[in-house]
Amino acid sequence: xxxxxxxxxxxxxxxxxxxxxxxxxxxxxxxxxxxxxxxxxxxxxxxxxxxxxxxxxxxxxxxxxxxxxxxxxxxxxxxxxxxxxxxxxxxxxxxxxxxxxxxxxxxxxxxxxxxxxxxxxxxxxxxxxxxxxxxxxxxxxxxxxxxxxxxxxxxxxxxxxxxxxxxxxxxxxxxxxxxxxxxxxxxxxxxxxxxxxxxxxxxxxxxxxxxxxxxxxxxxxxxxxxxxxxxxxxxxxxxxxxxxxxxxxxxxxxxxxxxxxxxxxxxxxxxxxxxxxxxxxxxxxxxxxxxxxxxxxxxxxxxxxxxxxxxxxxxxxxxxxxx
Amino acid sequence: xxxxxxxxxxxxxxxxxxxxxxxxxxxxxxxxxxxxxxxxxxxxxxxxxxxxxxxxxxxxxxxxxxxxxxxxxxxxxxxxxxxxxxxxxxxxxxxxxxxxxxxxxxxxxxxxxxxxxxxxxxxxxxxxxxxxxxxxxxxxxxxxxxxxxxxxxxxxxxxxxxxxxxxxxxxxxxxxxxxxxxxxxxxxxxxxxxxxxxxxxxxxxxxxxxxxxxxxxxxxxxxxxxxxxxxxxxxxxxxxxxxxxxxxxxxxxxxxxxxxxxxxxxxxxxxxxxxxxxxxxxxxxxxxxxxxxxxxxxxxxxxxxxxxxxxxxxxxxxxxxxx
Numbered sequence: 001x002x003x004x005x006x007x008x009x010x011x012x013x014x015x016x017x018x019x020x021x022x023x024x025x026x027x028x029x030x031x032x033x034x035x036x037x038x039x040x041x042x043x044x045x046x047x048x049x050x051x052x053x054x055x056x057x058x059x060x061x062x063x064x065x066x067x068x069x070x071x072x073x074x075x076x077x078x079x080x081x082x083x084x085x086x087x088x089x090x091x092x093x094x095x096x097x098x099x100x101x102x103x104x105x106x107x108x109x110x111x112x113x114x115x116x117x118x119x120x121x122x123x124x125x126x127x128x129x130x131x132x133x134x135x136x137x138x139x140x141x142x143x144x145x146x147x148x149x150x151x152x153x154x155x156x157x158x159x160x161x162x163x164x165x166x167x168x169x170x171x172x173x174x175x176x177x178x179x180x181x182x183x184x185x186x187x188x189x190x191x192x193x194x195x196x197x198x199x200x201x202x203x204x205x206x207x208x209x210x211x212x213x214x215x216x217x218x219x220x221x222x223x224x225x226x227x228x229x230x231x232x233x234x235x236x237x238x239x240x241x242x243x244x245x246x247x248x249x250x251x252x253x254x255x256x257x258x259x260x261x262x263x264x265x266x267x268x269x270x271x272x273x274x275x276x277x278x279x280x281x282x283x284x285x286x287x288x289x290x291x292x293x294x295x296x297x298x299x300x301x302x303x304x305x306x307x308x309x310x311x312x313x314x315x316x317x318x319x320x321x322x323x
Numbered sequence: 324x325x326x327x328x329x330x331x332x333x334x335x336x337x338x339x340x341x342x343x344x345x346x347x348x349x350x351x352x353x354x355x356x357x358x359x360x361x362x363x364x365x366x367x368x369x370x371x372x373x374x375x376x377x378x379x380x381x382x383x384x385x386x387x388x389x390x391x392x393x394x395x396x397x398x399x400x401x402x403x404x405x406x407x408x409x410x411x412x413x414x415x416x417x418x419x420x421x422x423x424x425x426x427x428x429x430x431x432x433x434x435x436x437x438x439x440x441x442x443x444x445x446x447x448x449x450x451x452x453x454x455x456x457x458x459x460x461x462x463x464x465x466x467x468x469x470x471x472x473x474x475x476x477x478x479x480x481x482x483x484x485x486x487x488x489x490x491x492x493x494x495x496x497x498x499x500x501x502x503x504x505x506x507x508x509x510x511x512x513x514x515x516x517x518x519x520x521x522x523x524x525x526x527x528x529x530x531x532x533x534x535x536x537x538x539x540x541x542x543x544x545x546x547x548x549x550x551x552x553x554x555x556x557x558x559x560x561x562x563x564x565x566x567x568x569x570x571x572x573x574x575x576x577x578x579x580x581x582x583x584x585x586x587x588x589x590x591x592x593x594x595x596x597x598x599x600x601x602x603x604x605x606x607x608x609x610x611x612x613x614x615x616x617x618x619x620x621x622x623x624x625x626x627x628x629x630x631x632x633x634x635x636x637x638x639x640x641x642x643x644x645x646x
Binding site (some may be wrong): 216250304 | 442536587609625
């Protein structure tokens, strides 16, 4: 299709937000010559066919990988081992198998042992997403200016790593390499702990007796609504992340709890100086994220603000002039 | 200026994000005939004059309130009592004094005792804001479709409450009334606890030895960046909020800690069912907030996504066709 095609046949196993975004982006960029997609549920497969984002939709994982030179597992991390076992004997010699999992240590452990010799496993994690799930949620620009982290083992074929790097760059991503162990620590703090905290606080708000759910929704612009976006993320995906990255998450949770205890004590004691110091230094982090282009500089994430009302509201008290 | 002016002379004490937004909105809507602004720092007063958002800028709080029929304290909640003492003997009989504080019980306690008889104190809290501060950060649309909560005492003049209600409606806000005590609980969970948690986690990330600050910034799109926005809020304002609403915040923190302990235990034990249940029910809250128009339905808060790259990235591996 395009002179820049890096792979001949891309097999995507799973067509949720990430899988369907890869399909759209790979086609838009001519990164591959053809795309075959499969998904566990018949409804998802049907929807992918309707959306027309793949050249072929097949029923089984084994059928999907036949003749593919790049296979990407786009399933929850807890399902990767099982999928690897299913496709193992159908993989083409010299093909590259990759994934998109948010945890790398556990996925490598589960997948690597299943794959035959002569197949290159290059684990990957595109750090991108939205709170929406499923094939309709994907879009071709999802990975632009986001980071994709590769965690190949030391003995992985350098050519395979280079080809996958080129593929992700063509989809707009910046590519970084690190060890799986370090990845799981970094994402533990930048992604897994924030999700756990957001899920917790949204649950806490929903269980209060003193404050009704409708009050929580109504006054959520005070800050709470910022947490609800990531607490709306896919529950299966996130269950698997916490089960698979237990050690790093518990480590980060321990640190968080210590810091929260310090601030709690400051509030209890009326220690304004400690609060002020803490609240001042966190501003710099926000500034840094905006400066490197990882978030919008617009206030409020750039949320739209409706216009002022043109009509005088009903029930308006009498104007000053007649007072 | 306009037939719908509800007040003759509005005095704003403080011209940060909220004060300067009120000035802009009140003028845009013709809600008052003239606006006088003061601020503690000479730099802020000069900037307000340069911006041209007030009819008059004066040096002292006492001078600002002379002849005003609406006075709004737009200062951190810890400063309200002191300001009330300064303006007390200069307030016009029959005038309305209000505020914009995020805590109501403590402000009422600090302010009410300072005010003379014949002046109506109607505490208010517009639940709106951004992570930016100062007179340049304000904009006229800030309050549109947001809630403004009034917490007048039972014996407050109903006419005064009605006029202030009309003022906020004209600025685009929905107006709700509740007791100060209930307000402080509701905002404890929808605003104060989320801010405390966000300040904590951003601080935790910044202190880690295993993960560098540049890694935290780089991979913040995994969820962390959502927390950094509210952790960039004004440190003095938030120090005062936690000192003033100590009891409700500690109560909400206790609930949050219990819920976090439950999820931590589930992770430690590998209890995927508990995690899945919790992560599933929080989705409904997000849906509710979007449905009532308190957040954008667009994925990722509507953050912009750049286009796919048109140029082939550098260091691209050789294309498939020549492989």
